[in-house]
Amino acid sequence: MIDWSVAESSHNGRVALVTGAARGIGLGIAAWLIAEGWQVVLTDLDRVRGSKVAKVLGDNAWFVGMDVSDEVQVTLGVAEVLGQFGRLDALVCNAAIADPHNTTLESLSLQHWNRVLAVNLGGPMLLAKHCAPYLRAHCGAIVNLTSTRAGQSEPDTEAYAASKGGLLALTHALAMSLGPEIRVNAVSPGWIDARDPSVRRAEPLSEADHAQHPAGRVGTVEDVAAAVSWLLSKNAGFVTGQEFVVDGGMTKKMIYQ
Ligand SMILES: NC(=O)c1ccc[n+]([C@@H]2O[C@H](COP(=O)([O-])OP(=O)(O)OC[C@H]3O[C@@H](n4cnc5c(N)ncnc54)[C@H](O)[C@@H]3O)[C@@H](O)[C@H]2O)c1
DSSP states (O other): OOOOGOOOSOOTTTTEEEEESSHHHHHHHHHHHHTOOOOOEEEEEHHHHHHHHHHHHTEEEEEOOOOOOOTHHHHHHHHHEEEEHHHHHHHOOOOOOOOOOOOOGOOOOEEEEOOOOIIIHHHHHHHHHHHHHHHHHHOOOOEEEEEETTOOOSSOHHHHHHHHHHHHHHHHHHHHHHHHEEEEEEEOOSSBBBHHHHHHHSOOOOOOHHHHHHTOOOOHHHHHHHHHHHHSHHHHHGGOSSSEEEEETGGOOOOOO
């Protein structure tokens, strides 16, 4: 017998914090959650663009500027959210230095390595640390945006790959530390066309870009947002510590030449 009482029809009143939401996948996740009835706090390093897009998204969007690698800014930002809404139900750690390519290993600076690790891996740890008390109070959930590059690589991507592999490990560690009240999962996107609509129109992807995917196309921000939304919902109440790959099947494809 199915217990339909656990199914959610509405997220009204629930509050989600999405990092790196001024553009791309983070903005897509914020818009998706608002359409579902969440109140969404968008955060980003880019305060100008973040404030602008929050205004466009309407009354259920609110912007807080922060650098996720800076613990003082994270502490103040989370306090601001709690001051405004009095609760927090979901955390989506999406902010990242998202260009996977570094220089060759021989010329990779320790400074660049440390910055990528501080933002892509340190950021989610700091956000989880400072949001945990509030998420626990409402049996909330965390979703970390990792990457299929946590499990496979191109040359000259050491810093990004290491940061996303670390984030996958951080995800299951957090799931053990914060459960049972807080569930923690990861979404690993493959190729997602997260460019602004104007850029997508001006420089469309090729047929070959799409056709190489078993699903027949490159991914969209909505593909990722739908997975994140499900993981945040109570319908995913028995799912924690897991990785969900959203890549159109690319990581299951044999590519011997
Ligand atoms: N687009 C893809 O194909 C793809 C594939 C796999 C994984 N991902 C992951 O998905 C997430 C979003 O990717 P995207 O393509 O939308 O990236 P994007 O570069 O378009 O957006 C990232 C956002 O994070 C913000 N940001 C960067 N550093 C920050 C910091 N220190 N503090 C706060 N905000 C900061 C940026 O200002 C930007 O708005 C990233 O975690 C990325 O690694 C993307």
